[in-house]
Amino acid sequence: MEPAEFRATVEAAQAGAEWAWSRLYRDLAGPVLGYLKSRGAVEAEDLLGEVFVQVARNIGSFRGDARSFRSWVFTIAYHRLIDERRYRSRRPVEPNDIDRGGGPGGDVEQEALQNLGTESTVKLLGRLTPGQQTVLLLRLLGDLTIDEIAHTMGKRPGAVKALQRRGLERLREIIETEGVPL
Amino acid sequence: MKDFEPLSDKNVEALLADRETPGLEAWAGVIKRIRQEATASVDPETAGTHVLRAAQTAVSLPVPSPVPSRRSPATWRRRTVFAGLFSTLIGKIVIGTAAVAAATAGVGASNILPDSVDNFIERNFVGEDELDQVETQIRERARIRIELESDEAQTQTQNQQGQDLEGQQNQNQQGPDLEGQQNQNQQGQDLEGQQNQNQQGQDLEGQQNQTQMQTQSDEQSQTQTQTHSGDTNQNRIQQGDQAQLHQGS
Numbered sequence: 001m002e003p004a005e006f007r008a009t010v011e012a013a014q015a016g017a018e019w020a021w022s023r024l025y026r027d028l029a030g031p032v033l034g035y036l037k038s039r040g041a042v043e044a045e046d047l048l049g050e051v052f053v054q055v056a057r058n059i060g061s062f063r064g065d066a067r068s069f070r071s072w073v074f075t076i077a078y079h080r081l082i083d084e085r086r087y088r089s090r091r092p093v094e095p096n097d098i099d100r101g102g103g104p105g106g107d108v109e110q111e112a113l114q115n116l117g118t119e120s121t122v123k124l125l126g127r128l129t130p131g132q133q134t135v136l137l138l139r140l141l142g143d144l145t146i147d148e149i150a151h152t153m154g155k156r157p158g159a160v161k162a163l164q165r166r167g168l169e170r171l172r173e174i175i176e177t178e179g180v181p182l
Numbered sequence: 183m184k185d186f187e188p189l190s191d192k193n194v195e196a197l198l199a200d201r202e203t204p205g206l207e208a209w210a211g212v213i214k215r216i217r218q219e220a221t222a223s224v225d226p227e228t229a230g231t232h233v234l235r236a237a238q239t240a241v242s243l244p245v246p247s248p249v250p251s252r253r254s255p256a257t258w259r260r261r262t263v264f265a266g267l268f269s270t271l272i273g274k275i276v277i278g279t280a281a282v283a284a285a286t287a288g289v290g291a292s293n294i295l296p297d298s299v300d301n302f303i304e305r306n307f308v309g310e311d312e313l314d315q316v317e318t319q320i321r322e323r324a325r326i327r328i329e330l331e332s333d334e335a336q337t338q339t340q341n342q343q344g345q346d347l348e349g350q351q352n353q354n355q356q357g358p359d360l361e362g363q364q365n366q367n368q369q370g371q372d373l374e375g376q377q378n379q380n381q382q383g384q385d386l387e388g389q390q391n392q393t394q395m396q397t398q399s400d401e402q403s404q405t406q407t408q409t410h411s412g413d414t415n416q417n418r419i420q421q422g423d424q425a426q427l428h429q430g431s
Contacts, residue, residue, distance in 0.1 A: 016237050022233045029229060033222040057240075
C-alpha cells in the first residue's frame with residue numbers, strides 16, 4: 001500500500017469505516033493466522049478475531065506507516081497467544097483434546113503443523129525450539145526488526161539475534177542432511 | 183548440499199528485506215516458501231464477522247486502557263482510546279474550523295498562519311464534507327454517552343430503592359417476629375407467676391396444718407400436766423394429815 005493510501009485507510013478505520021477494516025484485514029489476517037497456527041494456537045481463528053478487536057480498540061492512538069502497523073499487529077498477536085496459552089494451561093484436559101492427540105499442551109504445536117497440511121518448509125519450523133520458531137516467524141511474517149522482537153519478547157537484542165542465527169543454522173542442517181525438497 | 187552457506191547477520195537482513203543476495207538463492211527460496219506456506223487462509227464468513235466487529239469496536243465508546251504489562255511498555259499501549267479519539271477528531275474540528283475561518287478571512291491565503299499549523303492542516307484536513315461527517319459522529323457519540331449516563335443513574339436509583347424496600351421489609355418482618363417473641367415471653371412469665379402462686383398457696387396451707395397440729399398437741403400436754411400436778415398436791419396433803427395424826431397420839 002502506498003503511504004498516502006495507507007494513511008487514508010487508517011484514518012477511515014479510526015472512524016469505523018468497514019471498507020478500511022476490510023482492507024487492513026485482507027493484508028494482515030493471512031500472515032497473522034499463519035503465525036498463530038504455526039505457534040500452536042488451539043482456536044487460531046477466534047484468536048485472530050480478538051487480535052483485530054484489540055487493534056480496533058487502540059487504532060485511535062496509532063501513528064506510523066504500513067510497516068510499523070504490521071509490526072504492531074503482530075506484537076498484539078504475540079501477546080494474545082501468550083494469554084491464550086496461560087488460559088489453556090489452567091484448564092483441565094477435555095476428552096476431545098485427547099482424541100485429537102493434543103494432550104495438556106504437549107503435542108499442540110505438532111498438531112498445528114499437521115493442520116497446515118503438507119507444507120514442508122513450515123514443518124521444518126516445527127523442529128526448531130519455540131524461541132527460534134517465534135523469532136523466525138515474527139521476522140518472516142511480521143517483518144519485525146530484531147529490536148522490536150526483543151522489546152516484544154522481553155529479551156535483549158543480542159539474545160534474539162542468537163535465536164535467529166541458531167534457528168537458521170538448524171534449518172540448514174535439516175535441509176542438508178535430510179534433503180527436504182524445495 | 184552446499185547451496186546453504188552459513189549466513190551472516192548482514193545477509194540475513196538482506197534476505198528478509200527481499201534484497202538481491204547473490205549466492206544465496208537457495209536461502210531466498212526457502213524464505214519465500216516459508217512466507218507463502220505459513221500464510222493461512224481465513225474462511226470468508228469468519229473474515230466478515232471479524233471485520234464487522236473491528237469496525238464497530240473502533241467507533242464504540244472509549245474503554246479504559248489495560249494496565250501495561252512489564253514486557254511491553256510501548257507508548258501506544260498506554261494511551262487511552264478516548265484520548266486518542268479526541269486528539270484526532272477534536273483536533274481536526276478545531277483546526278479545521280480555524281482553517282476555514284482563516285481561509286475566509288484571507289489569513290491562510292496570505293500565509294500568515296504559523297508553519298506548524300499549516301503542516302498540521304495539510305496533513306490532517308481533508309475537506310469540509312469530511313469535517314461535517316466527523317462533527318456528526320462526535321454529536322452522535324455525545325448523545326450515546328448522555329443516554330448511557332442517564333441509564334446508569336437510573337439503574338443506581340432503582341438499586342437504591344430496591345435496597346430501601348428490602349430494608350423496610352426486613353424491619354416489618356422483625357416487627358411481627360419481635361412482637362410474637364414478646365407475647366411468648368409474657369405468657370411464660372404469666373405461667374410462671376401462676377405456678378409460683380400455686381406453690382405458695384400450697385406452702386401456706388401446709389404451714390397452717392402444721393400450726394394447727396402443734397396447737398392441739400400443746401393443749402394435750404397442758405392437760406396432762408395439770409392432772410399430774412393435782413395428784414402430787416393430793417399426796418402431800420395426805421402425808422401432812424398423817425404427820426399430824428402421829429403428833430397427836
